[in-house]
Amino acid sequence: MKSVFSNIPQKILVALAAVVIWYLVSLNNVSTSQKSFTVPVVLEGISENQIVSGAPKEVDIVVSGLSKQIDRLKPESFTAYLDFNQSSGSYDKRIRVDFPQGTRLISTSPATAIGTVEQISQKEYDIEILFETPLSQNSLFSARAEPKSVTIKGRESVLDKIAKVIAIVNPTNVNLNKIITKVVALDPDNQAISELEINPSEVTIFLEKSPILHPKVVDIVLEKPEIKDFIVDSVELSKNTITIVGPKAKLDKIEKITAKVDLDTQKLEAGTYNVKTVLELADGIAAMDLPTVKIVLSKIPELVPEIVPEAEGETNDTTNTPIRRPDTPENKQPNSGF
Template sequence: MDKLMDNRWFIKILALLLAILLYSTVSNKENKLTDINVPSNTTSATIKDIPVNVYYDTENLVVSGIPNTVAITIKGPITHVQSTKALKNFEVYVDLTDAKIGKQKVKLKVKDLSDKLKATINPASVTVNVQEKITKEFKVEAEFNASQVEEGYSAGQPVVEPNKVKITGAKSVIDRIAFVKATLEEKSKLKETITKEARVQVLDKDLNKLDAVVAPETVKVTIPIKNNSKIVPINIIKKGTPQDGITIDSIDLDVKEATIIGPEDILKDTESVRVEVDVSKITENTTLNLPVIISNGITKVTPQMVKATVLVKKQEEKTVSGIPLKIQGLSDSYIAEINDPANQIINLIVNGPSSMVDGLRPEDFNVYIDLSNLDEGSHEVNIQVDGPANVNWKPNKATAKITITKNA
């Protein structure tokens, strides 16, 4: 026995047999453990918002009815479920490569998913509509908020560049197109011409957006803005007649010009606006608030009211007596005799501002009759008066009776 233990080959063979015996023992224990009821190592998880890919003839067909995303529930070993949920390394798709035109129900499928997992897609199937794809050209209409135009300005016809776009989509969608608009979004007030990019919108008759591809997606919209205002003078118009003894010395406005707004052709022909002062009601210095009056067609004036300061002079009346009646224009071939008034004297009733009337004398007036072109005989001619400005007068006689004879 000692000799066998000393043999090297005997030792190696014995070690091999012990190793085989140990492996067999461990293997039997694992098999026995497998037969014991232990908790399951499988689980399930629902992954939401998984995008759906669609395979079809994109050049000639349009497909609708495919949801953008779906939810998928996977079931299998915990490690596989957790890894798949984290990586999302699979694809949900619909295969319409052999689909016919029209409505049809199709199943959603999944690929690139581990064969150790089972998958349930929600929804499992959908109804799709496969239609012929067509492209048609449409004119683009510009649209903007007219209330954004600054007061005193007006917007001209918008210009769109390019003014036509190509729209591609299902024939049923293209047939529903009622409006193709480019809406200019601008928050600030417009008082000068503006050009901006605007996105093209495709709408049906009820202004619902339609699902179609537009080329180009944006266009340039130009809104021409014109100035519709003008500055003009404010004219003063006197209405009525001053009361006896009152003279209107001056009328002065606190604002002498106004800004008017209106159509271009009306502005072109409008040179002024006015205020009206009823002088018949004024008896002393006063300040009036008066409306600025505009002509037809003008839509607005600024300011709408002005202050008018009216200065008056009260009049005085007096009689200037003893003014000689003179003869003018008589030919040297004739002699004229004034029969009436016999004393050849005229009295004037004068009225005007006190400061002027008080100092008036007979020599401040020239009272005469004009006998130019009169022949021999008796005549009745008008008495004429020249005198200072800013005063009024009335002679006590309006006419004179004369006799013209030849000079001997």
């Protein structure tokens, strides 16, 4: 039978190894560690008609705790948020972080956010069509956008910067009947403005080839107006010729243009008027400018019955009483000399 004291060195080594293993296991169960996470920032207390500037989309956090717990954590285990509580205007707020129990928040980067909360508005803008590069003189096109306007939504301070809204057409595509292109909002310096929601973001540009227009100078024939209850004493055109433009084939058939007086006859009084003209132009013909007319009107004198003394035996019948114009030479009685 072996003695219990045999192989003592080996037994001591085994015991020491067991103690070391137990110590390491115990140390791992109570050891702490640190770990960093990237967490999205939630904006609380913001309505649909508000927008926040200056708030970070994410924050980097460092937490510490028991190693076993830290190793099981994920970014979804944390919540980073800014609480605005329906406020508006400028803000300077600390970014709050909710973290699991048993852990400790070491740092948050960035720790604060500085910016503004603004109201969101929307406005309607007409679209201006621009060609990316100038067309050649022999290429004339008429262009229209469908729809003609867009609704732009954004911060009020950004909307106030919009000078115009354009749709750009590439001249290499002018042989197409229609082109779909993006809509861009520009500031007064013709720089594109971002942070806007444009609806629709694209429009259809319809292109139609237009005939080349030629100029021609022709005479103006004024049609003298007839105005009820007035005498037209004189009419005078501001000029006797006018420049018209149109296809050459149509211009060759035109030698003169008829002009009519555009005069509002309501509440008309005697006097001198400078009025516009209405030109009789064929389809496809346009005038470069409109002449004016100086017209002098006088009122037609009213007709009044002549009062004739009644003779004896005559009835008071004025049915056939002659009528004369007052103060006219032909109706004056001859001077008897007495």
